Amino acid sequence: MWYFSWILGLLLACSLGILHILRFEAQETFEKEHIPLDPLTRLFTKDVMMTRLREKVENSRRNGFPFSMIALSLEEFNNQHQLVDYESDTVMRNVVDYLKEEIREGVDIAARMNEQVLLIVLPGASLKRAETTAAQFKNHIMTDIKAPRDLSIDVTVGVVTYSGDNADIPATQTVDELVHQACGQVHAC
Template sequence: MWYFTWILGLLLACSLGIINVLRLEAQETWDREHIPLDPLTQLMSKDMMLGRLKEKVENSKRNGFPFSILLISLKGFKTRNNLPDHEMDAILRGVADCVKEDIRVGVDIAARMDEQDFLIAMPGSPLKKAEQIAVQIKNEISERVKAPGLVVEAAVGVAEYSAPVEEFAVTTNEVDELIRIATAKSGL
């Protein structure tokens, strides 16, 4: 008789898990359809990304999985602003395309942080995996993103956040510190 209770409990736990997964999928779909995007790159905006980073850090604290970010900055892009607008736009769209191709759809999130900087959040990815993706993106940008008479180079910094499971409060300083570390590692 006890096994019927055990099976019933197992079925209840499974159905609650399925309901939770469906709720999360519905939320992600709604988010994708209603997130303000950068009009040029079709990546998430900076403000939205900072909010999502806080969520990802909190999730990392809750579940104990690592969380990595990649900060991609175009080298010397500000000094090359004598390019026509359509060429600068093509460069930025090309970088965004490289970023979109190398992230895990539905897991990683990418944003244009300012004129020349992009940020990728990679929940569940340890530093080593993020460093591999960083090298891949950097190589793709230098190979595929072209402008007349210009070699487009990117500096990529990687940082990892991992926290003890018992901590739950996320502070703005943690997110800022994570971005600062990635910026320092990019060499900019």
């Protein structure tokens, strides 16, 4: 008879463990589904991107797996042509729609850092690959995406790569420096 009690106890423990795991997975799913997105572009916000970048830096330090970042800025274009807000929003939406088609879903991370700057993280990408990708993005945006009043869009790009160096510097400081370098190349952020 004791073994029936033991088996029931084991089944109860297993079911409680499974319930705990399912609850944890449901909580993770809820958090993933409720990440704040930029209302115009439906990309991550700057805060979410900074958190994701810290995770990428820590993973890169642990695994030696590099990642690259591409900063895209429409700031000079908007300043030069004095676009009204809704025209500027249309241009940004068109650029983001193109980028969403081109980036690797579930791998690359894209965010709107401020009104006119986008940041794309390419995990596993070398500097050369990121520069090639940035040049392709820039070329396509300038030639194929049209702005109001038939203006051709001028976009500024910056590229930075991180390969797990500077393990003694806190991840937050490393992320701030990387974003500053990428945005510094486009004179924004």
